[in-house]
Amino acid sequence: MRKLLPAIVVMLLWNACKFNDNKKTLPIYGNRQPVTKTINGQTVTDTIYQTIPKFKFVNQYGDSISNKMLDGNIYVADFFFTTCPSICPVMHRNMLKVYNTFKNTGNFKILSHTIDPKHDSIPVLKKYADKLGVTGNTWWFLQGKKEDIYQIAENSYLVAVKQDDGTAGGYVHQGYFVLIDKQKRIRGSYDGTDPKQVDQMIEDIKTLQAEPNEAIVK
Amino acid sequence: MKFNIIIGLGLICLSLIISCQSDDQLEFKRYYSSGSLIYQSKCQNCHGAKGEGLSALIPPLTDSAYLKTNKETLACAVKYGLKGKINISQKVFEGQMPANDLAPVAIAEVLTYITNSFGNKMGTITSEQVNKDLAKCK
Numbered sequence: 001m002r003k004l005l006p007a008i009v010v011m012l013l014w015n016a017c018k019f020n021d022n023k024k025t026l027p028i029y030g031n032r033q034p035v036t037k038t039i040n041g042q043t044v045t046d047t048i049y050q051t052i053p054k055f056k057f058v059n060q061y062g063d064s065i066s067n068k069m070l071d072g073n074i075y076v077a078d079f080f081f082t083t084c085p086s087i088c089p090v091m092h093r094n095m096l097k098v099y100n101t102f103k104n105t106g107n108f109k110i111l112s113h114t115i116d117p118k119h120d121s122i123p124v125l126k127k128y129a130d131k132l133g134v135t136g137n138t139w140w141f142l143q144g145k146k147e148d149i150y151q152i153a154e155n156s157y158l159v160a161v162k163q164d165d166g167t168a169g170g171y172v173h174q175g176y177f178v179l180i181d182k183q184k185r186i187r188g189s190y191d192g193t194d195p196k197q198v199d200q201m202i203e204d205i206k207t208l209q210a211e212p213n214e215a216i217v218k
Numbered sequence: 219m220k221f222n223i224i225i226g227l228g229l230i231c232l233s234l235i236i237s238c239q240s241d242d243q244l245e246f247k248r249y250y251s252s253g254s255l256i257y258q259s260k261c262q263n264c265h266g267a268k269g270e271g272l273s274a275l276i277p278p279l280t281d282s283a284y285l286k287t288n289k290e291t292l293a294c295a296v297k298y299g300l301k302g303k304i305n306i307s308q309k310v311f312e313g314q315m316p317a318n319d320l321a322p323v324a325i326a327e328v329l330t331y332i333t334n335s336f337g338n339k340m341g342t343i344t345s346e347q348v349n350k351d352l353a354k355c356k
Contacts, residue, residue, distance in 0.1 A: 085316040089264040089272050096273070131274040168316060193263075 024207055026179075029186040030158070051184040052156050057113070057144035060125040065111075065140060067184070074208050075109040076201070077157050077178045078192055079149070081116035082128045085168050087175045091192035092132060095139075095177070101202055103138045107182075108205070110139040113153065115161045115171055117143050158189070177201055181208055246330065246342045253331025260318050261328065269336030275313065277306040280336045289340070292333075293348045294355035296325050322348045 030050030037044060056066045076098060080088040095110060102108045114120035120128075125141040134141075142149075153161045153173075161173040179188035179201060188204050190197040264276045271278035279285070284306050285292065299317035303310055320328070326345040333340035 083314070086263060089276055090262075093266065093272050128275070133273045 025211075026181075026187045026204055026207055029189065049183075049185045050156075052180055052186075053152075055144075055148065055152055057142040057148075058122060059140040059142055060122060060129045062122050065142060070109060070111075070180075070184070072182050072213075073107050073109050074182060074205060075111055075180050076205075077111045077113065077159075077180060078176065079113050079115050079153050079157075079159055079161050079173050081114050081169070081171055082120050082124055083116070083169060084171070087173075087193050091175050091177075094192055094195055094198040096132065096134075097195075097198060098177075098202055098205075099134065099139050102205065103136065105209070108138065108209075111142055112139070113142045113144070113149050115146075115149060115153070115163075115173055117146050117149065158186070179204060179208070181211070182213065242342070245344075246334075249327045249330040249342055249344075250334060252324075253327035253329070254335075256320070256324055256328040257331050260320070261332075264315075269332070274309060274311065277304065277309075277311045278336075279332050280338070281307045282338045282340075285333055285338055285340065289333075289343075290351050290354070292329050292343075293322075293325050293351040296320065296328065297352060298355060322352060325352075 028049050032047050032049050035046050035048050037046065052067065054067050056064060059065050076095075078091060078095065080091060082088075092112075095112070099110060114125065120141075120143060122143060125143060129135075129139070129141055150161055153159045157176075157178045159174050159176045159178060161171070163170060164172045175192040177190045177192040177198065178186060179190070181187045187208060188201060190201045192198065265271055265279050269279035288295075295315065296318050297320065300315040301313075303312045305311075323345040326343050326348040329343040329348070332338065333343060
């Protein structure tokens with residue numbers, strides 16, 4: 001035991017030091033593939049991460065929004081519909097907190113995609129935004145072709161959505177908030193109905209904002 | 219010895235106080251605690267944990283004057299939902315509240331919870347009252 005004690009003390013000290021310089025980074029989600037290329041005659045293996053592909057939707061002001069306009073932005077994506085009777089109100093109550101935290105920081109956006117584009121026309125989305133108390137260009141409510149929205153939800157943001165006339169409201173969807181970094185990679189996924197997870201996301205956005213800028217993937 | 223007597227007397231007094239709670243109070247507590255659970259599962263998503271509503275989209279449940287003047291139609295609103303414009307806390311809300319097909323006793327419980335939380339204080343809304351009100355729904 002006497003011999004063990006110094007060892008324990010040393011370990012504790014080491015751990016304490018390790019804890020101090022342990023800078024927090026967020027994981028990168030999605031598929032990845034290694035790529036080998038030759039730079040200056042040397043063979044380098046790089047990793048290509050899954051990124052959000054090209055898209056083109058329209059926001060609540062009638063402006064066309066493409067993936068290009070998000071270059072260099074950190075953003076949060078979610079899927080909803082304005083007549084949703086179940087989880088959307090609580091999601092957007094929580095999202096309002098995110099909006100109010102970051103609306104003046106720049107290079108930050110929120111993209112809420114409607115999964116009921118037939119009902120949620122641009123004027124309907126504008127009215128919804130107004131009533132929610134959202135102004136300016138930080139939080140966009142996006143409308144597009146239904147197939148495009150559903151495809152990007154499932155394949156790129158990894159959120160399940162589907163039409164189901166048997167449930168209240170007519171649509172089933174997951175209430176995830178998906179956090180995308182400046183390189184368009186998925187860095188987090190949070191239950192938008194849980195205030196604790198949303199608070200965590202707010203912290204994680206701050207961590208991302210502090211990350212050094214890398215080359216922006218187009 | 220003296221100490222024991224004092225404790226004993228104290229316990230007797232305490233049990234008397236507890237058992238002397240009127241039936242009304244007990245009924246209120248039963249309604250209120252069941253109502254709180256129903257509120258969490260059926261109402262809280264939209265109206266919020268503190269009855270705060272959501273911006274100009276979903277009305278708050280903190281307007282005591284509205285709840286008092288509309289006491290007799292609250293049961294109908296829960297059971298069949300609401301549509302059209304209403305004036306709450308000096309703001310106009312429109313849109314739709316979905317119907318909640320709850321049993322009359324459950325409606326009474328959740329209404330007792332709402333009308334005695336968030337700064338409201340209206341006492342028990344009994345299931346007899348709810349049955350009477352439901353018969354008059356438009």
